[in-house]
Amino acid sequence: MQKVPIWRQIQRENFTSISSLLDFLEIEEKSQIDADPRFVLNLPRRLAEKIQKNTLNDPILRQFVPLVDEKTVAPGFVMDPVGDKTFCKTGKILQKYRGRALILTTSACAMHCRFCFRQNFPYETQVTGFEEEIAFLEKDLTIEEVILSGGDPLSLSDQSITTLFARLDAISHIKRIRFHTRFPIGIPERINDSFLNLLKNCRKSIYFVIHCNHPLELDDEVIASLKKIQKLGIPVLSQSVLLKEVNDREGVLFELFQKMVNCGIVPYYLHQLDLVEGTQHFLVSDIRAHALIQYLQENLSGYAVPRLVREIAGRKSKTRICL
Ligand code: SF4
Known part of the structure; x- marks a missing residue:
């Protein structure tokens, strides 16, 4: 049987469930979180381990956590901005x-x-x-x-x-x-x-x-x-x-x-x-x-x-x- 590379095993440990990530980060204030985002959560554990606990105000977390702000419609923001x-x-x-x-x-x-x-991007058409x-x-x-x-x-x-x-x-x-x-x-x-x-x-x-x-x-x-x-x-x-x-x-x-x-x-x-x-x-x-x-x-x-x-x-x- 082919051996699974170590990095593939590590990748499987990524946080993809929002509730698991919030539990891990001990986040109590959840009202700003989007629990059902279009673009799903995917965060490597080693990056999650750098995030400060119980705050959304963390520079790593902000890059990866789905927020309800994503549902706001703003003029000029489109699906494919770079054409x-x-x-x-x-x-x-x-x-x-x-x-x-x-x-x-x-x-x-x-x-x-x-x-x-x-x-x-419509990758599914590839x-x-x-x-x-x-x-x-x-x-x-x-x-x-x-x-x-x-x-x-x-x-x-x-x-x-x-x-x-x-x-x-x-x-x-x-x-x-x-x-x-x-x-x-x-x-x-x-x-x-x-x-x-x-x-x-x-x-x-x-x-x-x-x-x-x-x-x-x-x-x-x-x-x-x-x-x-x-x-x-x-x-x-x-x-x-x-x-x-x-x-x-x-x-x-x-x-x-x-x-x-x-x-x-x-x-x-x-x-x-x-x-x-x-x-x-x-x-x-x-x-x-x-x-x-x-x-x-x-x-x-x-x-x-x-x-x-x-x-x-x-x-x-x-x-x-x-x-
Ligand atoms: S910027 Fe986009 S393409 Fe690059 S790693 Fe993040 S999600 Fe993937």
């Missing part, structure tokens, strides 16, 4: 920018972030396998970089990633493969020898981009797992989302980006919130966002300050926010 559906070239390929194509490798994630811009995607990539000679996204590409088995790598390896005009993942933040055990080996054996240049929003997410185990990737000569970058009452304070962002550069992680983007239905309680104004970036610029090395951007559907690149 993903418009840019589908195949069931699983999105192409928005020149030279790059993104594969929605899976619908599965290590965790469910309440502000996720892809939480309403067929299994990547035949159509490979055929598309083979034909378009302008594509140099393939972004593996989802969901989270590290939800795929190593066997599936190896098979996909082999197909991409065979396409000569593809030079780079980029991972977009939040998996190491929740389940750093995923960066195991087998995964490292498949990275090592890939002939394309690899870039590894994590999604990390708060300094508490970057603990010693997470950093150690990312170091293993860096040791292979693979650059590790980070994207963060600016979120009200999670990381919208000078000190929090300073600590986050300082911690990153101390570990050799390059802060790449700080995203303004994508206006997904039910996420208005996370919105930080552009004026405040700009003030935060200015503070970082005055207090950190230039390379430690990410670009403040937002995605506007139809534009040829992310849009820098400058006031």
Whole structure:
């Protein structure tokens, strides 16, 4: 019988029941909790263990707990704010920018972030396998970089990633493969020898981009797992989302980006919130966002300050926010 990898066993311990999570966190005040959310709860136990007990006012918890605020209808907040559906070239390929194509490798994630811009994506219409995607990539000679996204590409088995790598390896005009993942933040055990080996054996240049929003997410185990990737000569970058009452304070962002550069992680983007239905309680104004970036610029090395951007559907690149 095939052995189940340790990270899959750990993933099974994720909190998916709201009542179990509230009991674990000893939360007494439950009136703000949405007990029946459309986007279900999914929170790795190791992240739950970092959350302060008996309060909803915790920067990790706020990113994952469904609140009744999500039911509020706010103007401008829509199901697909970044126009993903418009840019589908195949069931699983999105192409928005020149030279790059993104594969929605899976619908599965290590965790469910309440502000996720892809939480309403119709993954159920996708067929299994990547035949159509490979055929598309083979034909378009302008594509140099393939972004593996989802969901989270590290939800795929190593066997599936190896098979996909082999197909991409065979396409000569593809030079780079980029991972977009939040998996190491929740389940750093995923960066195991087998995964490292498949990275090592890939002939394309690899870039590894994590999604990390708060300094508490970057603990010693997470950093150690990312170091293993860096040791292979693979650059590790980070994207963060600016979120009200999670990381919208000078000190929090300073600590986050300082911690990153101390570990050799390059802060790449700080995203303004994508206006997904039910996420208005996370919105930080552009004026405040700009003030935060200015503070970082005055207090950190230039390379430690990410670009403040937002995605506007139809534009040829992310849009820098400058006031
Ligand atoms: S891990 Fe990424 S794709 Fe998954 S829910 Fe969070 S933001 Fe969305």
